[in-house]
Amino acid sequence: MANGAMHLALPRFLLNKPIFYISTFFNIFEIVLFFIDGKLNSFSNYLLVTTKRRCTMEFYLAKTLTDTSFEVALDKVTSALKDQGFGVITEIDVKDTLKKKIDVDFRKYKILGACNPALAHQALESNDKIGIMLPCNVVVQETPEGKIEVSTVNPMEAMKPVATPELEQFAGKVTQHLQSVLDVL
Template identity: 50%
Template structure:
C-alpha cells in the first residue's frame, strides 16, 4: 500500500494551489498550516529549492472522531498534501494515504475514520485536472 496518492498536472503552480484548496474545501477540509519549503530552505540554509508547499489539511468532524478514538492520533494530524514543481511545465500534487499511516496504530475504532478520510483525499487528487 502506497503511503500517498498523487497526480501530475501540466498547469501553473499557483493555479494548482488554488484548485487543490478548492477541492479540499469541497471534501470538508480546511487548511490549518501552509509551509513554503523553498522559502524556508532559502532563509534557513541559503539553498535554492523548487517550489514546494506543504498544506496541513483538516476535516474537523473526522479529526474529532479520530481524537475521541485515540488520544495520541494528533501526532499524525493534520493530513498533509504537497504541491511541488516537478519541472518547468508540470506540478505534482500528493496527499497522504491515511489508511497506510493508520496501520501503525492498532485501534479498530479508527478504521471507519481512516477509510472515510482516505476516500475524501483520493477524491481531491482524482478531481484535479
C-alpha cells in the same frame, strides 16, 4: 503425528484446481492456525495482519497535473479540500524556508496542513494520541520536468501502526475524501 509436527495434506479435489482455490485453502488454514495460536481475535485483524505481510501500498496518494501553473494548482487543491470539508490550517513554503534558513535554491514546493474538523474529532475520540498524525499533509510541488504534482498522505497506510476497527473506519473515510480531492484536479 510424530514429534508434535503438523502435516498438511491437500484434499484430492484441490490438486487439479486453479491456484486460486489452493491459495484460498491456505488462507483458511492460516486463519485456523491464527485462532489456535491465540494471535487472532477477529477476522478484521486477520485481514490487517495478512495485508501487512502480503502487500505493500504506497504511503502517499498522488496525481501529476499538466498544463497548469503552480499557483493555479495550489488554488485548485485548496478549493477541492474545502469541497471535501477540509480547511488548510498550515502552509509551509519549503522553497522560501530553505532559502532563508540555509541559502539553498529549491523548486516550488508547499506543504498544506489540511484538517476536516468532524473527522479529526472522531479520530481523537477514538484515540487521544492520534493527534500526532494530524493534520493531513498535502504537498503541491513543481517537478524538475516542470509538471505539477499533488500528493497527500495515504491515511490507510499511515494508521496501520495504531489500527483499531474505529481508526480503520476513520482512515477509510479520510482516504476517500483525499482521493476525491485528487480526482477533481
